[in-house]
Amino acid sequence: DAGVIQSPRHEVTEMGQEVTLRCKPISGHNSLFWYRQTMMRGLELLIYFNNNVPIDDSGMPEDRFSAKMPNASFSTLKIQPSEPRDSAVYFCASSLVRGTYSNQPQHFGDGTRLSIL
Amino acid sequence: AQKITQTQPGMFVQEKEAVTLDCTYDTSDPSYGLFWYKQPSSGEMIFLIYQGSYDQQNATEGRYSLNFQKARKSANLVISASQLGDSAMYFCAMRETWPQFYFGTGTSLTVIP
Numbered sequence: 085d086a087g088v089i090q091s092p093r094h095e096v097t098e099m100g101q102e103v104t105l106r107c108k109p110i111s112g113h114n115s116l117f118w119y120r121q122t123m124m125r126g127l128e129l130l131i132y133f134n135n136n137v138p139i140d141d142s143g144m145p146e147d148r149f150s151a152k153m154p155n156a157s158f159s160t161l162k163i164q165p166s167e168p169r170d171s172a173v174y175f176c177a178s179s180l181v182r183g184t185y186s187n188q189p190q191h192f193g194d195g196t197r198l199s200i201l
Numbered sequence: 202a203q204k205i206t207q208t209q210p211g212m213f214v215q216e217k218e219a220v221t222l223d224c225t226y227d228t229s230d231p232s233y234g235l236f237w238y239k240q241p242s243s244g245e246m247i248f249l250i251y252q253g254s255y256d257q258q259n260a261t262e263g264r265y266s267l268n269f270q271k272a273r274k275s276a277n278l279v280i281s282a283s284q285l286g287d288s289a290m291y292f293c294a295m296r297e298t299w300p301q302f303y304f305g306t307g308t309s310l311t312v313i314p
Contacts, residue, residue, distance in 0.1 A: 115300045117300075117301075117302070126304070126306050126307065127292065127304045127307075129301065129302070132300060132301060134300060139299075139300075140301065173244060175246065177246075179300060181300045187234050187251055187253050189236050189248040189251060190236075190248070190294075190302055191248065192238075192245065192246035192247075192248075194244065194245050195244055195245065195246075197244070
């Protein structure tokens with residue numbers, strides 16, 4: 085079975101440029117999560133979607149960050165303009181959630197290692 | 202208050218020995234799930250094991266078992282017969298009623314040959 089697919093795996097770009105990270109969740113999963121991981125702050129939840137609808141974006145650091153999920157099989161995380169402090173590994177994860185409680189784990193993609201120069 | 206606390210930033214274990222990685226959690230929700238993930242140096246996050254709050258028995262998955270003590274709000278991961286490939290970061294996570302997960306800060310495990 086195909087897992088969560090993220091692209092690109094690595095991205096190096098200059099400060100001020102727009103960065104778009106992409107995620108294809110596992111087919112049939114109805115929840116999608118974007119995380120950022122750094123040494124200083126650990127694993128941070130940025131935003132999550134349920135049935136393609138953003139539920140909680142309180143973790144998005146600032147207006148430079150935006151995320152969309154136009155359909156059940158695709159999501160993007162965009163940073164515009166990018167800054168060096170955005171350098172991190174960005175993970176996408178998906179899960180199947182039924183009702184208000186589910187025992188299903190989140191399945192993670194391999195992550196995008198982003199470096200802003 | 203932290204939802205998930207992992208107090209061991211780094212652990213060492215001799216190959217073939219067992220090791221316990223600590224995790225305590227904080228919730229007032231009667232329904233919750235506890236998860237452990239492994240992150241090797243290659244970076245991917247690998248789901249290991251799950252324990253539900255209503256589960257009567259401790260979860261086991263191969264060499265992984267979860268020592269679930271509900272009254273103490275702890276969910277420690279036990280790895281038996283450690284292998285060199287077990288060297289990695291290990292994260293404890295909890296979900297309450299919403300899909301959102303709360304992750305701990307992780308424990309770095311090094312297996313010594």
